[in-house]
Amino acid sequence: MSQAITAAHTSAIDALHTAYVAALDQGDMAAWAATFAVADETSYFCISAENDRRGLPLALMYDDCRGRIDDRVSFVTKVWVGTYQPYRTRHFIQRLSCESAGNNQYRVTSGFMIMMTPEGGATTILTSGEYRDLIEIQGEGDNARAVFRERRTVYDADVLPRYIVFPF
Amino acid sequence: MNAPMESFEQRWTSSPEGFRVPYEVFTDRAYYDKEQEKIFRGETWSFVGLEAELPNKGDFKATAIGDTPVIVTRDQVGQIRVFKNRCAHRGALLVREPRGNVKSFDCVYHQWSFDLTGALRGVPMRRGVRGQGGMPPEFDMANFGLDALRVESLNGVIFASFSSTVEPLLDYLGEEVVDTIQRIFNRPIRIMGDQRQYVHGNWKLYAENTRDPYHGSLLHLFHNTFGLYRATQAGVSHMDASKRHSILKVVATATPASESENKEVYKDVRSYNTDFHLQDPSILAGRKEFDDGSTLIINAIFPNLLLQQIANTLAVRQSVTYAPDAFEIVWTLFGYADDDEEMQMIRMKQSNLIGPAGLISMEDGEAVEIVQEAVVRDGKKTSLLAMGGGRAENVEHMITEAPIIGFWENYCRYLGITQVRVA
Numbered sequence: 133m134s135q136a137i138t139a140a141h142t143s144a145i146d147a148l149h150t151a152y153v154a155a156l157d158q159g160d161m162a163a164w165a166a167t168f169a170v171a172d173e174t175s176y177f178c179i180s181a182e183n184d185r186r187g188l189p190l191a192l193m194y195d196d197c198r199g200r201i202d203d204r205v206s207f208v209t210k211v212w213v214g215t216y217q218p219y220r221t222r223h224f225i226q227r228l229s230c231e232s233a234g235n236n237q238y239r240v241t242s243g244f245m246i247m248m249t250p251e252g253g254a255t256t257i258l259t260s261g262e263y264r265d266l267i268e269i270q271g272e273g274d275n276a277r278a279v280f281r282e283r284r285t286v287y288d289a290d291v292l293p294r295y296i297v298f299p300f
Numbered sequence: 301m302n303a304p305m306e307s308f309e310q311r312w313t314s315s316p317e318g319f320r321v322p323y324e325v326f327t328d329r330a331y332y333d334k335e336q337e338k339i340f341r342g343e344t345w346s347f348v349g350l351e352a353e354l355p356n357k358g359d360f361k362a363t364a365i366g367d368t369p370v371i372v373t374r375d376q377v378g379q380i381r382v383f384k385n386r387c388a389h390r391g392a393l394l395v396r397e398p399r400g401n402v403k404s405f406d407c408v409y410h411q412w413s414f415d416l417t418g419a420l421r422g423v424p425m426r427r428g429v430r431g432q433g434g435m436p437p438e439f440d441m442a443n444f445g446l447d448a449l450r451v452e453s454l455n456g457v458i459f460a461s462f463s464s465t466v467e468p469l470l471d472y473l474g475e476e477v478v479d480t481i482q483r484i485f486n487r488p489i490r491i492m493g494d495q496r497q498y499v500h501g502n503w504k505l506y507a508e509n510t511r512d513p514y515h516g517s518l519l520h521l522f523h524n525t526f527g528l529y530r531a532t533q534a535g536v537s538h539m540d541a542s543k544r545h546s547i548l549k550v551v552a553t554a555t556p557a558s559e560s561e562n563k564e565v566y567k568d569v570r571s572y573n574t575d576f577h578l579q580d581p582s583i584l585a586g587r588k589e590f591d592d593g594s595t596l597i598i599n600a601i602f603p604n605l606l607l608q609q610i611a612n613t614l615a616v617r618q619s620v621t622y623a624p625d626a627f628e629i630v631w632t633l634f635g636y637a638d639d640d641e642e643m644q645m646i647r648m649k650q651s652n653l654i655g656p657a658g659l660i661s662m663e664d665g666e667a668v669e670i671v672q673e674a675v676v677r678d679g680k681k682t683s684l685l686a687m688g689g690g691r692a693e694n695v696e697h698m699i700t701e702a703p704i705i706g707f708w709e710n711y712c713r714y715l716g717i718t719q720v721r722v723a
């Protein structure tokens with residue numbers, strides 16, 4: 133049986149979700165990477181619901197270790213600079229479930245929606261989807277801080293409405 | 301009555317400076333409609349899927365040739381069939397799911413039922429109800445099967461055609477394309493998944509992009525910086541005899557370019573950055589899997605397919621058209637059924653290279669869209685295809701736009717456009 137979650141852990145998880153949204157909505161890739169644990173076995177996967185449903189591994193973004201999460205920051209901030217039309221996003225998150233996985237870790241599922249505004253353009257929905265997370269609480273009491281050990285983003289769009297630069 | 305005036309340019313004029321393409325070809329509905337008739341539904345073979353996507357009897361997938369919806373299925377004896385996705389009764393879309401497995405195709409509207417060969421097998425209330433209604437005695441179910449397309453496969457790659465007169469697939473593809481397909485599809489494959497991306501541009505801008513070795517190392521910093529593809533590498537830019545298809549290939553060489561040579565070629569170019577390093581370079585640590593040593597092959601097959609090998613990333617990209625300014629790219633990635641675990645991992649890591657957010661493909665979507673945006677009101681102005689000499693000729697390097705000219709010469713042939721070269 134999963135133990136009850138403490139208020140400190142709940143607020144740490146909330147703060148993590150907020151930090152993730154704030155990072156991406158400001159286009160701050162370094163802050164995005166900072167929401168993940170520093171341990172090497174830390175991952176970010178962004179996969180379509182279609183592939184997820186079919187049990188196929190292919191992902192839109194497949195960052196299977198901490199180094200590749202850091203590399204994604206460089207891709208957006210260095211490799212791709214000047215090649216894409218800038219766009220801003222607004223993420224909205226609704227937590228759906230949270231279960232203890234032991235060792236100060238939680239399996240958390242949330243629904244999300246991302247609005248997208250290209251520079252000089254109108255606001256549209258980029259996609260919606262589900263975050264399936266393994267979140268770890270580091271530190272105790274007032275110092276408790278949550279980080280992602282794994283974030284699996286399963287997006288709903290069968291056809292993405294455009295090319296994609298930023299993680300979801 | 302006179303025949304209606306064609307609204308688009310019937311004569312394209314090129315100059316000694318190079319081949320010219322009027323921008324209206326990317327925006328004008330008249331071209332788009334003509335392409336559907338003369339190219340996608342004309343004397344061509346279009347890619348519709350991989351046999352590995354339909355391993356079992358009754359498996360089907362819904363896709364489109366140009367903008368005509370079609371069903372690809374494997375029937376009860378294992379044969380691949382392609383039909384228009386349209387009920388023979390009153391035209392409803394027969395299959396609405398992207399893929400699945402069925403015993404028969406049953407239309408939701410009035411429940412007409414078609415078997416896997418496309419034959420009509422059931423019509424509810426055909427003999428009426430309590431002596432009332434029913435189909436007329438002349439009604440013959442044999443006349444109301446699904447519209448079937450011609451189908452041919454090469455090493456598990458399925459092509460279909462609306463034409464009863466198009467040449468056999470192997471002749472249509474030509475020797476070098478057949479070799480390229482047989483090289484990659486040399487043994488059973490395993491599907492890794494699909495990616496789908498909507499592009500706000502004309503499908504032919506992507507046909508140009510995938511026949512354009514010139515842009516590879518200039519638009520894509522990742523390519524250049526990490527040496528996946530540079531103009532200083534040995535390569536070839538070939539076409540089949542008809543020049544419809546193109547094969548761009550980086551070939552292994554005994555004398556790779558030195559760093560100083562690369563620096564000289566790319567000295568003023570944004571996309572050559574030797575200061576950039578990866579935290580996890582394992583994405584580039586692939587495995588040699590072809591004896592010829594080629595690490596990059598981009599094979600565009602007219603009209604709707606791109607077959608690629610980039611390092612260990614194997615994929616097909618299918619274009620589906622929606623409108624003059626909209627098409628979809630469907631990427632299907634695969635490995636081999638006998639890949640060991642490490643190889644599967646290599647392919648997964650490298651899958652970051654391609655797709656809607658791919659390290660060397662995100663920019664292609666943008667390149668297509670910024671052309672579309674800019675040409676919208678200058679239909680009679682032309683683009684210039686001149687790099688490498690401005691003629692559709694095979695060359696043993698990659699600093700050329702020749703394969704794009706091959707595409708346009710065929711395009712003009714299909715649409716009945718006259719090309720004129722002024723001295």
Ligand code: FES
Pocket residue numbers: 387388389390391392407408409410411412
């Ligand atoms: S339209 Fe299909 S059964 Fe009537």
Ligand SMILES: [Fe+2]
Pocket residue numbers: 509515516519520660661664
């Ligand atoms: Fe490209």
